[in-house]
Amino acid sequence: MRVQGASMTSSPLEQTRSVFTRAFLVIGLFSICTSLLMLAGPIYMLQIYDRVINTGNIDTLTALTIIIFAALAVFTLLEGVRTLVAQRVGVWLDRKLFGPTLAGGVSQALSESGASAQGLRDVTAVRSYLASPAIFPLFDAPMAPLFLLILFVMHPLLGIVASVGAVFLFVLALVNELSTRKALQQASGASAKTFNAADAAVRNADVVAAMGMMPALARRIDDGAEQWRALQLRAGGRSGMLGAVAKGMRLFLQSAILGTGAWLVLGAEITPGMMIAASIMMSRALAPVEQSISAWQGLINAQAAWRRLKEVLAHRPALGQGTRLPEPKGELVADNVVYQPRTADTPVLKGVSFRVPAGTAVGLIGPTGSGKTTLARVIVGTRLPQRGGVRLDGADMAVWDPLDRARHVGYLPQDVELFDGTVKENIARLAEADDDDVVAAAQLAGVHDLILHLPQAYETPIGERGSYLSGGQRQRIALARAVFGRPRLLVLDEPNASLDAEGEDALVQAITSLKEAGHTIVMVSHKPALLAAVDRIMVMQDGRVTDFDERDKVMAKFGANAKRAAIRQVHPVEPGQ
Structure with missing residues (x-):
């Protein structure tokens, strides 16, 4: 780095x-x-x-x-x-x-x-x-x-x-x-x-x-x-x-x-x-x-x-400057992160703090508009907070050289965009890459067999923005792009948006494999099948972290809250009780 x-x-x-x-x-x-x-x-x-x-x-x-x-x-x-x-x-x-x-x-x-x-x-x-x-x-x-x-x-x-x-x-x-x-x-x-x-x-x-x-x-x-x-x-x-x-x-x-x-x-x-x-x-x-x-x-x-x-x-990022530091292990720390878009009147993230040990998979949940996607973007370094910061192995994301950071970060956004080129080029992030590394990423994402059934396999042109592929195919190839090079930090924002059952199974296997290899994973999702693969769950509400604990404890709290809400609907509390 x-x-x-x-x-x-x-x-x-x-x-x-x-x-x-x-x-x-x-x-x-x-x-x-x-x-x-x-x-x-x-x-x-x-x-x-x-x-x-x-x-x-x-x-x-x-x-x-x-x-x-x-x-x-x-x-x-x-x-x-x-x-x-x-x-x-x-x-x-x-x-x-x-x-x-x-x-x-x-x-x-x-x-x-x-x-x-x-x-x-x-x-x-x-x-x-x-x-x-x-x-x-x-x-x-x-x-x-x-x-x-x-x-x-x-x-x-x-x-x-x-x-x-x-x-x-x-x-x-x-x-x-x-x-x-x-x-x-x-x-x-x-x-x-x-x-x-x-x-x-x-x-x-x-x-x-x-x-x-x-x-x-x-x-x-x-x-x-x-x-x-x-x-x-x-x-x-x-x-x-x-x-x-x-x-x-x-x-x-x-x-x-x-x-x-x-x-x-x-x-x-x-x-x-x-x-x-x-x-x-x-x-x-x-x-x-x-x-x-x-x-x-x-x-x-x-x-x-x-x-x-x-x-x-003036917005051009500075590339290739500074001292190269050791490859990160994957410890992720957020310290009082405040982020407010230029067009917004109030911050979207309001003092977010947490620590994720290396090799931990975290599920990020919360209602719409709670700041989950914005936090994901801050974590991967595409948004810089006005106050506080996110650190990977102690180094603030803002001081990483973007090219070095990209080698250790995988990101699957909500809205998947692929580029005009072949399947191989998109998985390799449009860079020169060994075939073995590309195939390994596809296998890890569970999309290898799907690619082999395409007309020219890995050399198949996908058209501008991946227009020749279905939504599920684009999602799975984008997942392979995210895990290409086995990054130390993987951030997935609603990765199951266009996946079928087979794709979800492959995603769970990829998360499990990367987690066992010591990679840190942050995943925005409400799907129980996906959350079952994480170690901890972070709950966001109105730009703040309201709960961050082991998966089973958080799910138990949600189950108890849901049960109490159902009881109130069946037996409403009378005024004065």
């Missing part, structure tokens, strides 16, 4: 900074080069009008044409490399963040209701933005002052006209930012909620179809989608109008710079070539600003996705 130390690995987002810095420096360098090479066009036009046409020199035209072709070839190469670098950065980001984001999403789902795989969609959104041409105007815009400066060198009036246009477009970009950011952020959040709701509908397709919930569910989801559409329409409308104004302004400025240039040519203050070059130069200076306005929505969505990624990755 590994105990987590104080030193924590940095966030994957922080680890990406150095790569981003280097990549953006490369993209920025290429952007400077491509911007400088864009000067080749205006210079070529200037020389054509002012030298070639006036002199009629074919050699000069040929030389200039060769130079412009070479410059444009280099420009094409650098532009392609710049695009390739951006795409590779996006793919690298996806590879770097996919695993941590998935782990963070799973960890977030343990502590928050409504958590989903939205983080993976956010990774895709950021990657798509980085790999798209929409990112390049951010790198091209800093070169705009250079083009404006050249226009001032040509003639101050040309520089003034272009600068006024640049300021106007910059103001439009600022207005676009202020008027659409909030709506776009809200639309992004509403979109995520809508897709999460749709995912939930698909996951519960049987319930939706069987009970005719589709119309009502569709209306509910569509109400959320309508909010998203309205926000998207509002932000998109504003951005579209401002984009249209920016485009019209650029066309007006194009005419204005030509008119100004023509006036200066008539006054013999500049040459015709300079007039044409100035028009091209101004277009190049203003293009990044106009493109930024058009691509603003993508930038806002990427920023919103990045912020959500930060939140998801």
Whole structure:
């Protein structure tokens, strides 16, 4: 086992900074080069009008044409490399963040209701933005002052006209930012909620179809989608109008710079070539600003996705840190455990304390809502209490490295979920495993013969969420997964929910076998046949342990209480007696 130390690995987002810095420096360098090479066009036009046409020199035209072709070839190469670098950065980001984001999403789902795989969609959104041409105007815009400066060198009036246009477009970009950011952020959040709701509908397709919930569910989801559409329409409308104004302004400025240039040519203050070059130069200076306005929505969505990624990755569990401790024997101790979900007003567990010696099987009983399932989750370490703690061989579950802890803990939840893959892969917890270990787990769970009757035995694909299997088959394979590796601690939450008589017999045999081998077992169940296999029974009521004693003593108390309740029903006590 590994105990987590104080030193924590940095966030994957922080680890990406150095790569981003280097990549953006490369993209920025290429952007400077491509911007400088864009000067080749205006210079070529200037020389054509002012030298070639006036002199009629074919050699000069040929030389200039060769130079412009070479410059444009280099420009094409650098532009392609710049695009390739951006795409590779996006793919690298996806590879770097996919695993941590998935782990963070799973960890977030343990502590928050409504958590989903939205983080993976956010990774895709950021990657798509980085790999798209929409990112390049951010790198091209800093070169705009250079083009404006050249226009001032040509003639101050040309520089003034272009600068006024640049300021106007910059103001439009600022207005676009202020008027659409909030709506776009809200639309992004509403979109995520809508897709999460749709995912939930698909996951519960049987319930939706069987009970005719589709119309009502569709209306509910569509109400959320309508909010998203309205926000998207509002932000998109504003951005579209401002984009249209920016485009019209650029066309007006194009005419204005030509008119100004023509006036200066008539006054013999500049040459015709300079007039044409100035028009091209101004277009190049203003293009990044106009493109930024058009691509603003993508930038806002990427920023919103990045912020959500930060939140998801904050839940990422630290793996493989600390000192490895001896393999536990199985002693389980809870000390004044208090747990309150984030969405609850009162604690679900209220000062739960107990001690279970290694090799003891405990039955956990109590009415619905008494906290049994929550306690089971706290015991296996998927829920962290706000106060107190659960210790396995003296080490708090919170300080265990999750991967080390998982080797010694088996868990069968109330709602069994299997994964798309083969029977063998699911029993082995999706990890590489020896066939002997997988078969041993199946035999211990009493499901070996059942598996052999499947079409491909252990290599049988079970479909997404085990959809190719019956409920009882899924339950028994999940039990084999729980006992895989013979964990020192086994927690079973209503393990007989979908089992037939044969499955219950196999479960009792597995509990007996593990208990005799010194394994600790905690089982939530009210089935007498299963409780007969445990050593002690813990009774929960309203989040508290109200009784914890040997099985026969607790059952005797329940029998006496049931008998007294029956007597009261037959012979009610009169008032005053």
